[in-house]
Amino acid sequence: MRRLARDLGVDLMQVAGSGPAYRISEGDVRRFAEGGAAPAAPAGAPAAPAPALPDFGKFGPTRREAMSGIRRATVRSMAQAWSLVPMVTQFDKADVTEMEALRKKYGPRAEKRGGKLTMTAILLKVAAAALKAFPKFNASIDTAANEVVFKDYIHIGVAVDTPTGLLVPVIRDVDKKGVIQLGLELGEVAAKARDRKLTPEEMQGASFTISNLGGIGGTGFTPIVNWPEVAIMGVSRSSTEPVWNAEKGEFEPRNIMPFSLTYDHRLIDGADAARFCRFVAEMLEDPFLLGFEG
Known part of the structure; x- marks a missing residue:
């Protein structure tokens, strides 16, 4: 699905998932690419892209860890809820x-x-x-x-x-x-x-x-x-x-x-x-x- 999103130029963080726990399906990605799905933002408002993070390495050592599938689903559902309610x-x-x-x-x-x-x-x-x-x-x-x-x-x-x-x-x-x-x-x-x-x-x-x-x-x-x-x-x-x-x-x-x-x-x-x-x-x-x- 990530490959599909890259091919279609879709930012998954802007896609509202329709699956359990707001999981994103291929259909959600395609609908979003075609303009048929709303981003996780208030109705009528444009989706603001997340600003780039600063270079934390300038301040000291850092390490990165990939989010679990559950955590990614939580990020999407919480962002959606916060923007809608x-x-x-x-x-x-x-x-x-x-x-x-x-x-x-x-x-x-x-x-x-x-x-x-x-x-x-x-x-x-x-x-x-x-x-x-x-x-x-x-x-x-x-x-x-x-x-x-x-x-x-x-x-x-x-x-x-x-x-x-x-x-x-x-x-x-x-x-x-x-x-x-x-x-x-x-x-x-x-x-x-x-x-x-x-x-x-x-x-x-x-x-x-x-x-x-x-x-x-x-x-x-x-x-x-x-x-x-x-x-x-x-x-x-x-x-x-x-x-x-x-x-x-x-x-x-x-x-x-x-x-x-x-x-x-x-x-x-x-x-x-x-x-x-x-x-x-x-x-x-x-x-x-x-x-x-x-």
Whole structure:
């Protein structure tokens, strides 16, 4: 394909891939050469070529390393998303003290079935309930038709850190599955992602994405919306914080989880994002609501 691009005089960095994870096909290259594909730039704007790098060798020794296929796909998809979507990030916190206690209590039951009851599995179920309550977050924008495409399914992508780069397998019909079942499926696709055994179909069709960095650390981050989705949730590490208990008249230690929501401001307003985050926080703070709403 690189040879085809050179023969046709096409810069692959300007081509929007139509394949899984925005991989570029020969058809994409030919359509771009014929003027039938838009570069990864806002509609109507010319694609600006990347400026030449300075000669770093003047300042000291350097070395070069070829990007992996996954990293090249990430470069294209992130550049495309950044150029197409005006993004805003809403930050919030949830008291997950009771939820963590519930997770530890029922963790052995999940392990007997071969899986793990992780916070990400719980977040999948919570997010599915939130997407049902706020369907605008489970939609896409069709700018050509001036329409909003609302999806009657809930398929959620889960970002998985692998030695070769970030992969996002998709858990389908999250709203129709229990938390333990979600934990089982999550463990299976995460293992396949790390072993590079995911099929293209297993990375397609997401209507929302979750990126959980709590196992690594950090207090917050701003994830990039995975276009054509309109929102993505980022989760950071929980920590023990003093929280005022008005009934007892004292501070008490609580397990607080920070999270963020980046959204497409063309479709979603700030007030909607704040309500979505409050819904998620309330679901995480009261395990009863997980069964009632989910």
